[in-house]
Amino acid sequence: MSEMQKKEARQRILDAATSLFSKKGYAGVGVREIAKTADVNISMISYYFQGKVGILKEIIDAFHDAYHRVIMDGIDEHKPPEECMRSVIRNLVHFIRTHTELAMAAIHALPLDIPEIAERKAERVSEAFEGINGLVARLGLDPHDVVQMSIVGQALISIIATHFRLRSIQEHVFDIEFDDAFYERYTETISALFIDGITGMAAENQN
Amino acid sequence: MSEMQKKEARQRILDAATSLFSKKGYAGVGVREIAKTADVNISMISYYFQGKVGILKEIIDAFHDAYHRVIMDGIDEHKPPEECMRSVIRNLVHFIRTHTELAMAAIHALPLDIPEIAERKAERVSEAFEGINGLVARLGLDPHDVVQMSIVGQALISIIATHFRLRSIQEHVFDIEFDDAFYERYTETISALFIDGITGMAAENQN
């Protein structure tokens, strides 16, 4: 029971901060608002996380642990790279859709002006790229061409993440309902864009 | 002279805020820091912009005015759509490269939890999409397919904008120098990705 409540208070802080950071950004949220949302005393934040920035570090790590796993789950050396790419994109869309707040907090809400945060983010991003780069190479891109490699890996996550960040705005611009059917087509479309785009690029590289 | 200095103080505030917002986000910057950077008294911010949020509105408008112009400049009904797409991407990359702080402030630093800001952003985004959508339709996508249309337009800007936001991190992950040569290849690569990707999607739509 004590072990339960301990975890519960800690977890409530984490959940509240994730939700608030995703909506208002790290700097836009105060510790009092986090504490109030989590229904804990303000001091508990420093007690469990050694300060506001400590919460963010855990959020970044939690996201990238899952993010890395999601990418790796889609990659199978015994399957054709096109199928792997579809799996990765499908997994990625599903993951960010079901963990939107975590993803937004760990991607868009980050204060990159804090060196501590920028460094940690860089480490985790490079880790994620390792998985993607191998897959992109199997699709025909030259793995030593850092320009192409850096673009494709970054484009993959930025498109999907930005879609969720601007979803409320897109809802206003177009007249779309973001239901299961939408994301089925969304996954297909992004997959087609990347697979056709990459194989097209690879073909041009031959010339 | 008085007319000069008047504009200069106003412009210095705008420039300082743009630079600071782009680095730390809107909520991460205080009016005192803006005033100090611009070398003006704090009161001048309310005097010229009716408060901190007034600066951001001007930044959003300034960016989207230029952004819209840049897109339209690349579109020419008498040229093939592939060539237009290349021009738009080239213009876009060049524009954001030469106005990185303005773009970051108007895209990534936005506090979308402020309804006032979210609405204004939505209006200007929908305006920009109008131009792109016509071009994408000429490349073969069904203009009534809102899913594909919404994805391609959003993907275009999010890839490029996110590249500049995460440039310092990518510099750490890969070992790239972001010089003229890089952006020449960058423009080619993004163009190839989109043109091949879109035409590939269009071909599949026929089935």
Added chain:
DNA sequence: GCTTTAATCAAACGTTCGTTCAAATATAAT
């Protein structure tokens, strides 16, 4: 020269910020 308007200034308003600390309560181990 005098009046009107625009621009700049220092100072203060009341809030909120992140963090700390000692005291109090609850749980675990002995």
Added chain:
DNA sequence: ATTATATTTGAACGAACGTTTGATTAAAGC
């Protein structure tokens, strides 16, 4: 039951927040 450890509390710290005010200086119109 008592000690030790973990959790929670309320209060306070100085600093920074965005905004407003009234006075002061500069410029323009007449």
